[in-house]
Amino acid sequence: MHPVLSLIAQRLVLGVLLLFAASVLIFAGTTILPGDVAQQILGQAATPESLANLRAELGLNDPPVTRYFGWLGGVLQGDLGTALTNQRDIAESLGQRLSNTLFLAFWAALISVPLAILLGLTAVRYKDRWPDKLISAVTLASISIPEFLIGYVLMFFVAVQLGWAPSVAMINDSMNFGQKLNAIALPVAVLTLVVLAHMMRMTRAAILNVMQSAYIETAELKGLSTFAVIRKHAFPNAIAPIVNVVMINLAYLVVGVVVIEVVFVYPGMGQYLVDHVSKRDVPVVQACGLIFAAVYIGLNMIADIVSILANPRLRHPK
């Protein structure tokens, strides 16, 4: 078998194993820890009988291993269980919300990825001059600012004071595409700002790393212009690290979505998860946690695979 294929197969198996282990961890985190789910749901005033009833209803009397495989078997068939708080099917409530979240993340990624790469290239082009310095100062500030501050500052000035965009991002099926885009304008802007600086800085570092190689010096000595050197010689070799950066940031975006959805009251997965954590609705929390972990692990796995594919030394072994 081609060495690249076996490497990729290895990564895929590793990803599946990791996801399996993560599901064990999520299940264990909500089961083995000292907190008693039944007690948490009913509160301190619960009678012993009602506690015993609820435990039986939730199947808490079975051994954890049995419950885990019951849960995992259901998840693999698309059955995420029912929510404790409203007895609704979790998979059904999740479907719409997951697509809302992906809609939001998709637009944020579509804007932030090209912008970050372009700005990263600019920073390299004007290294140690003011555009580069400005970019690193903004980066330092943006990793120190909580996401919700950026969210509320934009909401306060852009939505409330200027009235350019709605302050609350409600979307539903009756809206057309343009209305939906208008509704998510602010959350997308915030998410873009949150990941932009990181991506820009890491792109800059990746390209600078390539720029120090000998073949770049050769290209420069041939008399090519700086942009031609970056475009034809540095960029193809920097693709793997950049894709890696992009994937890491997309994974970060998926988590950032949780906070931003709460800020803008957006009906997505993050809001759903946070709501049910406060209500201590364990099946919903498990399901959401697993989906977030799956997306995160999946994106990291894709990053690994792309960097294998983009490496010419691995594609054409001696």
Place this chain on the structure above:
Amino acid sequence: MCRGARIRKLWHQGMLKNIPLSALIGLFFTGLYFLMAIFAPLVAPYGMAEVVGDVWEPSSADHLLGTDTIGRDLLSRMIYGGRTTIYIATMATALSFITGSILGFAAAVSGGWVDQALSRFVDLIMSIPSLIFALVVLSVMPVTVTVLILVMGLLDATRVYRLARAVAVDISVMEYVEAARLRGEKLTWIIFREILPNALSPLVAEMGLRFIFMVLFVSTLSFLGIGVQPPGADWGGIVKENKEGIVYGIGAALYPAVAIATLAISVNLVADWVLNRTTSLKGGRG
């Protein structure tokens, strides 16, 4: 030696002279926030939960930052809130450093299956985003300050573990560690007497960044309603309490958010300086 003379001595040794302006600003604000946190009851003009005015009064001479969603003095609440935020972040950072570095050193020194088991377990925990994992765990735990510190500190210990292990692997192949091994010293001696003193500077530089991360983490959790519970308050919680005001053009929620950002940026400036200094001295402790 009196204080003035000591500072003058440090100045002449070039310790203070070479502090860049950015680090001085960072040190000033970090110090200010910590002092306010420690002396909160003396500094705050009103009590934390005292209702002293109308709902969302604008700022005035009596209430410098105005009042909050049920008429409590916002400045006093911010000062007490800062105390909670800084306390939780400090304790969680300490916990994550103690656990993370001891386990990291132990893994590097013992090697073999101990190292493999610990490292793969850390990989697994890091494969789930920490905010999501914290939410999952906190959904079944009673949310108290102690539980918050434990969850945040232990989750973050994975990051410290990676750094500590990487640093200690380099140190553990040095001759003096081998000499200690041949002398028959125990694991605890090797970790605390040989590895720790030499691994201290990169760890200290990292500590600032971990502290910022903890401040942001606890603020985010409280903002989501899963951190510090009312009537207690921290900065994230104050943002949550006052967020409805934003839509009516009342900026009360922005003050604590700005406080979080300025604290984080100041610590970052100091950490940056420490990092540059320690790397330029090649691990010196000057």
